[in-house]
Amino acid sequence: xxxxxPTEAKAIAKWQTIKARKKWLVPILxxxxxxxxGNDFVYKVVREQFEIRSAGFDxxxxxxxxxxxxxxxxx
Numbered sequence: 001x002x003x004x005x006p007t008e009a010k011a012i013a014k015w016q017t018i019k020a021r022k023k024w025l026v027p028i029l030x031x032x033x034x035x036x037x038g039n040d041f042v043y044k045v046v047r048e049q050f051e052i053r054s055a056g057f058d059x060x061x062x063x064x065x066x067x068x069x070x071x072x073x074x075x
Contacts, residue, residue, distance in 0.1 A: 035067075 035041055035054035042053040049071040056065030
């Protein structure tokens, strides 16, 4: 996770190994920000790809105003 680190045992072991080698490794964020409309972002990892979603203006996920960014998106 962006704030706390991984939660799966295998990922924790890998993360701790990297952290032990690199003393400067710290969480990316101190806290997870909200979207511009005051809603929580949804963060998912599926098969080594991530997706960050905002529910958009209406505050409901799965509607036409949702904002989605993912590692598989072309930049």
